[in-house]
Amino acid sequence: MNVSQIKLSYDQKQNHLDGVTTTIEKGKITTIIGPNGCGKTTLLSVISRNNMPQQGSVTLEQKDIMTYKAKEFAKKLAIVYQQNSVPQDITIEKLVAYGRVPHQQLMKRNVEEDEAAVNWALSATNLTQKRTCKLDALSGGERQRVWIAMALAQKSSILCLDEPTTYLDIFYQIELMELVKKLNKEHALTIVMVLHDINQAIKYSDHIILMKDGKILCEGAPIETVTAERMKEVYGVEVIIQTHESVGTYMIPLSI
Numbered sequence: 001m002n003v004s005q006i007k008l009s010y011d012q013k014q015n016h017l018d019g020v021t022t023t024i025e026k027g028k029i030t031t032i033i034g035p036n037g038c039g040k041t042t043l044l045s046v047i048s049r050n051n052m053p054q055q056g057s058v059t060l061e062q063k064d065i066m067t068y069k070a071k072e073f074a075k076k077l078a079i080v081y082q083q084n085s086v087p088q089d090i091t092i093e094k095l096v097a098y099g100r101v102p103h104q105q106l107m108k109r110n111v112e113e114d115e116a117a118v119n120w121a122l123s124a125t126n127l128t129q130k131r132t133c134k135l136d137a138l139s140g141g142e143r144q145r146v147w148i149a150m151a152l153a154q155k156s157s158i159l160c161l162d163e164p165t166t167y168l169d170i171f172y173q174i175e176l177m178e179l180v181k182k183l184n185k186e187h188a189l190t191i192v193m194v195l196h197d198i199n200q201a202i203k204y205s206d207h208i209i210l211m212k213d214g215k216i217l218c219e220g221a222p223i224e225t226v227t228a229e230r231m232k233e234v235y236g237v238e239v240i241i242q243t244h245e246s247v248g249t250y251m252i253p254l255s256i
């Protein structure tokens, strides 16, 4: 996916995305990081066609994403938002089955294919045992997996996640990041996500995009992108970055 010279302004005064150009590599985990309000979610919304930029383009498989029909695009890319609202009394399997809508035509439905996709999505997210439960009977971590399962049932090759670990305790955060890694490694999904936790970004990403004020400040492999100087410049925080042979590279925030 090629993102080229994107400019987007919500108010016609300030560019909330200001000339953003990058390439999202197929089969890799790309994470967008940066301070509050720098444009991370806006960039994700442009990539996922939920916001139309005033300038620039995004191409996928050599085609401008705006030229895809809605259902066609949904088969290529699925997005999980930070907050989702649905009636609580719907069963998990019914909810996940909504992910199949892009594959269904008015008079023609492949029931077996739909069932297989839902079963796969439930199993990949470890929700098979919970399929007949209602959403309100699930924990926060399980609910987040339901949204991912719904996106997986879409059977798209790109999965976008907006701050997937927000509101989760540390156990469910790790569980979710491990799920993301598994989906990437075992099912060859291209992942594009927004994270606030820099250590999670370092640990789980192939590629990090560091944003500031609507621009990409730098991007690359985690250890090349997350440096003490840049964390000071972007977040205004003094940090130490260390590498331990069994833990890998990690960051310790010290002071502001």
Ligand SMILES: Nc1ncnc2c1ncn2[C@@H]1O[C@H](COP(=O)(O)OP(=O)(O)OP(=O)(O)O)[C@@H](O)[C@H]1O
Pocket (backbone or CB within 6 Å): 010, 011, 016, 034, 035, 036, 037, 038, 039, 040, 041, 042, 043
């Ligand atoms: N729908 C909107 N209408 C007007 N302004 C918006 C809208 N959405 C976002 N903005 C503004 O655009 C800027 C970028 O917002 P965005 O949500 O992309 O940032 P972010 O980096 O994801 O922030 P956060 O880390 O706080 O989620 C912010 O200044 C925000 O107030």
